[in-house]
Amino acid sequence: MKERLQAIKTKTVSFWSNRSSVQKTAIISSVIVSFFAVIAIIYFLSKTDMAPLYKDLTVQETGQIKEVLDSRGISSQITNNGTSILVPEQVVDSLKVELAAEGVPKSGSIDYSFFGERSGFGMTDNEFQIMKLDAMQTELANLVKGIDGVANAQVMLNLPEEGVFVRESTREASASIVIHNAPGYQFDQQQIDALYHLVSKSIPNLSTDNIVIMNQNFEYFDYKNSQNSGNVFTAASQLELKKQIEKDLQRQVHQMLGMMMGYNKVIVSVTTDIDFTQETRAEDEVLPVDVENMEGIAVSIERITETYTGSDDIAGGVPGTGEADVPAYVAGGGTGSGDYERIEERINNDVNRIRKEIVESPYKVRDLGIQVMVEPPIADDPLSLQANTVDDIRQILNTVVRTTIDKNMLPADQEELNLDDKVVVSVQPFFGKVDMEDTPSESIPMWIFVVAGILLAIILLLLFLLIRNRRAADVEKEVLSVEEELIPVAVPDIHDEKESESSVRKKQLEKLAKDKPDEFAKLLRSWLSE
Helix, strand or coil: CHHHHHHHHHHHHHHHHCCCHHHHHHHHHHHHHHHHHHHHHHHHHHCCCEEEEECCCCHHHHHHHHHHHHHHCCCCEEECCCCEEEEEHHHHHHHHHHHHHHCCCCCCCCCCHHHHHCCCCCCCHHHHHHHHHHHHHHHHHHHHHCCCCEEEEEEEEECCCCCCCCCCCCCCCEEEEEEEECCCCCCCHHHHHHHHHHHHHHCCCCCHHHEEEEECCCCECCCCCCCCHHHCCCHHHHHHHHHHHHHHHHHHHHHHHHHHHCHHHEEEEEEEEEECCCCEEEEEEEECCECCCCECEEEEEEEEEEEEEEEECCCCCCCCCCCCCCCCCCCCCCCEEEEEEEEEEEEEEECEEEEEEEECCCCEEEEEEEEEEECCCCCCCHHHCCHHHHHHHHHHHHHHHHHHCCHHHCCCCHHHCCHHHCEEEEECCCCCCCCCCCCCCCCCCHHHHHHHHHHHHHHHHHHHHHHHHHHHHHHHHHHHHHHHHHCCCCCCCHHHCCCCHHHHHHHHHHHHHHHCHHHHHHHHHHHHHC
């Protein structure tokens, strides 16, 4: 055994001494990289895959779940600033069922089931009213959460105290709701109105005027009052419509200029003058069908034609001699002929009768002003913003003003429309801008990918060098073996050696021990006794 170890050591030393410095460096590097690779493989294979058990938790709920998991000896991790908790992936489903059966987490809010579980004596009216208010807020928040697009909701109610006497006027309740929009979801006006009606009908004596709804980004959702029938605008509705028009124009201009300059580089303000004069009139027009000849269309035509042609008869008879006759009266007359013709035509023409009932628009944009503040690309250098960019912005705003103002309010000559008085573009740095800190990204940094790529390239290079060195060593061994076969070795003949008496006895004893071990044992005992 010792000789074998010595031979292995000799071969190892000779193999290492025959290597070059590059080969030695490659071997050492490959060993080190292989060592770390094995450690990394063991780490990733033994690493437990974590999956989220609950998300969007409060700090109190996260603490409750963490305490229960630690008591059970289950490993867990808290992420997202304490709002999410991770557990091993294979126990997520079972833990959800077990924790739900135990009532964990407890949000601390009271719903209507609280009264059924703790109904009994000893509760004062004040405590009951507080619990009732909390339960109503919880139930209303859960009702709002069930709407598509609402990730979370918080409700605050203000319920007036009931009067002792019947004659006391009942005061109205109020509600404030903060909803968290789902990412990328936008509510339309119909959904907002439905949400207002839902909250109003859920709480007694709560009108839509006493409800305020906003989202997590401080954007208010206004209720659109549809009681203004017949386009009758009150002062409040006129002011609301004016603000809505200005808000839409401001949003449109800010979005357009923000894409060109950057959203934090542009501030837009819009002022409008709205004409709410309403006009209703009726017009009756009679127009000819044939405008060129000023003639109508023939509805009915009647033509009558009479023609007569004839001759007179010769007068004849006996002259009268009686008492009644006139003496010497010429009874005869001359002969002759006569013609008669009558033409009569009746034509009934009809014309276009047009009746128009015109209701003018309930509002018109009479005048418009847009004020824009632009920060240069380099805030401290106003000259960094090119002059042609300012001219482009002014041209865009002039087009918006020209197309928004009512056409009847514009002068006939467009040159008389002085748009420079309606558009103001100011270029200056924003000193009141608040710099928002960038939230750290949870993605894997780029340098990790770079280092991993470099290590992978080194491992591949070392493997290539190691394989090449092994091939070279195999070739060298083959060459040496061939050389050894070619060198003649003088081996002495075994038969030439003469055997001695001791060697003959040794062979006989070995043969006896091999063939007849019992007799060999007896022989040894006899020798030992002697």
